[in-house]
Amino acid sequence: MTNRILFIIMLVAGLTAPLFAYPVFVMDLLCFALFACAFNLLLGYAGLLSFGHAAFFGGAAYITGYVTKEWGFGPLLGILAGAAFAMVIGTVFGFLAIRRQGIYFAMVTLALAQIIYFLALQMPFTGGENGLQGIPRGQLFGLIDLNDSLAMYYFVFAIFLIGFGIIYRTINSPFGEVLQAIRENESRALSLGYDVDHFKLLAFVISATLAGLAGATKAIIFQFAALTNAHWQTSGEVILMTLVGGLGTVFGPVLGAITVGALNHELSAFGSWVQVILGTIFVVCVMVFRRGIIGELQRLVSRKSG
Amino acid sequence: MSMQVIMAQALLGLNVGVFYAMLSLGLAVIFGLLNIINFAHGAMYMLGAFIALIGYSLLEQWFGISLQIGFWASLLVAPLIVGILGVLIERLFLKRLYDLDHIYGLLLTFGFTLILQGLFANYFNVSGTPYPGQPESLSGVVNLGFMYFPTYRLFSIVFSLVVCFATWWVIEHTKLGSRLRAGVENPDLTQAFGMNVPLMVTLTFAFGAGLAGLAGVLAAPIYSVSPLMGADLIIVVFAVVVIGGMGSIMGAILSGLALGLVEGLTKVFYPPAASTVIFFLMVLVLLFRPAGLFGKEK
Numbered sequence: 230m231t232n233r234i235l236f237i238i239m240l241v242a243g244l245t246a247p248l249f250a251y252p253v254f255v256m257d258l259l260c261f262a263l264f265a266c267a268f269n270l271l272l273g274y275a276g277l278l279s280f281g282h283a284a285f286f287g288g289a290a291y292i293t294g295y296v297t298k299e300w301g302f303g304p305l306l307g308i309l310a311g312a313a314f315a316m317v318i319g320t321v322f323g324f325l326a327i328r329r330q331g332i333y334f335a336m337v338t339l340a341l342a343q344i345i346y347f348l349a350l351q352m353p354f355t356g357g358e359n360g361l362q363g364i365p366r367g368q369l370f371g372l373i374d375l376n377d378s379l380a381m382y383y384f385v386f387a388i389f390l391i392g393f394g395i396i397y398r399t400i401n402s403p404f405g406e407v408l409q410a411i412r413e414n415e416s417r418a419l420s421l422g423y424d425v426d427h428f429k430l431l432a433f434v435i436s437a438t439l440a441g442l443a444g445a446t447k448a449i450i451f452q453f454a455a456l457t458n459a460h461w462q463t464s465g466e467v468i469l470m471t472l473v474g475g476l477g478t479v480f481g482p483v484l485g486a487i488t489v490g491a492l493n494h495e496l497s498a499f500g501s502w503v504q505v506i507l508g509t510i511f512v513v514c515v516m517v518f519r520r521g522i523i524g525e526l527q528r529l530v531s532r533k534s535g
Numbered sequence: 536m537s538m539q540v541i542m543a544q545a546l547l548g549l550n551v552g553v554f555y556a557m558l559s560l561g562l563a564v565i566f567g568l569l570n571i572i573n574f575a576h577g578a579m580y581m582l583g584a585f586i587a588l589i590g591y592s593l594l595e596q597w598f599g600i601s602l603q604i605g606f607w608a609s610l611l612v613a614p615l616i617v618g619i620l621g622v623l624i625e626r627l628f629l630k631r632l633y634d635l636d637h638i639y640g641l642l643l644t645f646g647f648t649l650i651l652q653g654l655f656a657n658y659f660n661v662s663g664t665p666y667p668g669q670p671e672s673l674s675g676v677v678n679l680g681f682m683y684f685p686t687y688r689l690f691s692i693v694f695s696l697v698v699c700f701a702t703w704w705v706i707e708h709t710k711l712g713s714r715l716r717a718g719v720e721n722p723d724l725t726q727a728f729g730m731n732v733p734l735m736v737t738l739t740f741a742f743g744a745g746l747a748g749l750a751g752v753l754a755a756p757i758y759s760v761s762p763l764m765g766a767d768l769i770i771v772v773f774a775v776v777v778i779g780g781m782g783s784i785m786g787a788i789l790s791g792l793a794l795g796l797v798e799g800l801t802k803v804f805y806p807p808a809a810s811t812v813i814f815f816l817m818v819l820v821l822l823f824r825p826a827g828l829f830g831k832e833k
Contacts, residue, residue, distance in 0.1 A: 332570075336572065337821065341814065461770060501653045505653035505654055505657075506653075507649055509650060511646025511649060
């Protein structure tokens, strides 16, 4: 019930946002919101901390940029190509990372993501530190010109809703139930006959693919694939968004992405102090605010009604 | 390719390797007792280097104290300060997280990494500041018989090796070390025997942090001191730790040295892969020996 109300709020806010906010900024937030939701599927529901999700987000952006710029792919096909790339490396990384548990899992994903970062830095087509520039927005279905910022906006919002829908369905499916069982007690899930590794890998691949979808979309919006999107700091930022909004809640990551995104935007004039502030928020969240915004609200509501 | 070039790169690789070894040793010692991975380890290494730099050339300008802390004094002062920071982080923050999932420790220390890195990025150039305090006695080159090698680099290799093996010896062969190992094995029982385990935990964390600070001082005259110097290093060290497995102290030291060497040699034979070779080795280890070369899965 609460979820339905929140969903309607999100829908209305999303549809009307271009009326009162700068569309490109909102689109940026939507990409990060989808990215955070994808990340949350893995950490919040399967209990797996990936410290390498920037590889999918940033990596997909390069592929999308390359195929639309050099091979003349349309925006939709380009974005799908980026997401497909994220799916492929997600499968490989997931297969390797689930061989270790807990804290090792985090270190392995971080190290694997660094390979993608160095490739993005060194490969001839990526533009090195300048990133891949001049990506065309193109025509959607050959009809709608995405250079129009409103058309672009609703295209991005549609992608966000599809991604969000996939994650929502995944969480509320029998598959999602098993993931949560694994998070709560892996050995018990195993002894109940579930092929735990299989479930973890599938969750990892879904999460990576959707993170890639978000990154690919971002490349089309900004017509630019940035090296920073593949950097480990981006992996850290998506963790922060999820943590601030509420780990393991459906809408938490969306709210977290908006909060952190807006903060980044407001503080951009302060240079390196932004990092100090984000770090401080990290510390505060971990110490006293582990439920996040949505988690704390839920607790308040349930306390009042109970 | 001449043998000399290969030997030179191997020695330079070993030079990187001793830093890997010192950092992975610290991570392993901390992990053994606290079950926490200290993400801020790289930032503490950076902090060590900055303390040396500030102590040498900025005390007067910044704080109006007409004092210069030279290189040798920095080797003592920097680990001490970083160690005290370690005590504070452990006592005030980490301590409250021990009952939670261990990933919270990682996230907390990640937060501290951002704070430290951001603070120094405000005052120092990201591309690095050279450390001017390398002592006169360590300048120049030494003749190794088959080649000439910078004296300071040789010193930093030997000094780090001594520190690493001394640490190993203390942990494996002294009474203090046996208590520590007992704490790793079974903290509750060790506590029941009257040993102050919480104090051990704090001091262990401080010691690991101090090692990182020490490595930072040693690195300062070689690499330029930059706010980002630790961040890039720590991810490689994570891979080193995954490859070696954190089960053994000696394992952490040896894998650090070996991987530095491998990286150095990759620079000779295929330079573009030098920055990623360790990550690819990690992939191989995960495929064929998932618990790590020296590791035992907990």
